[in-house]
Amino acid sequence: MNSNATKSVGDLTQESVHTSDDIDIGDIEATNKETIVIKRGIINLHYYYIPVSKVEGWDEHIVWLTITEQEVKDKYEKNLEPDPSKYYTKNQGYDKFDRKNIPVISYIAKKSRKR
Numbered sequence: 427m428n429s430n431a432t433k434s435v436g437d438l439t440q441e442s443v444h445t446s447d448d449i450d451i452g453d454i455e456a457t458n459k460e461t462i463v464i465k466r467g468i469i470n471l472h473y474y475y476i477p478v479s480k481v482e483g484w485d486e487h488i489v490w491l492t493i494t495e496q497e498v499k500d501k502y503e504k505n506l507e508p509d510p511s512k513y514y515t516k517n518q519g520y521d522k523f524d525r526k527n528i529p530v531i532s533y534i535a536k537k538s539r540k541r
Contacts, residue, residue, distance in 0.1 A: 432530035449495040456508035483534030
């Protein structure tokens with residue numbers, strides 16, 4: 427894999443996101459130029475609005491963050507769904523939006539996960 431390769435967050439919607447301490451915190455729900463929104467749960471929903479700068483990369487299976495689960499909960503949790511006028515969602519269809527406004531994530535070497 428080319429270490430300079432990237433993938434659009436639009437293509438990673440619904441992919442699993444793990445923290446630096448290898449906790450699965452949910453799936454990518456929406457994005458805008460600066461932020462990815464991660465949705466966790468089915469009944470008890472949590473939304474985490476994570477700056478793209480806190481994303482380490484994608485290893486072809488998981489999107490990895492550079493921050494811990496506790497940091498995510500303390501700094502980035504909001505109890506509201508992403509506003510479709512401010513965030514791109516899979517339901518809207520990313521093809522309708524200018525690709526330069528959707529962040530890209532770098533590929534990284536596959537990480538070993540806790541079992």
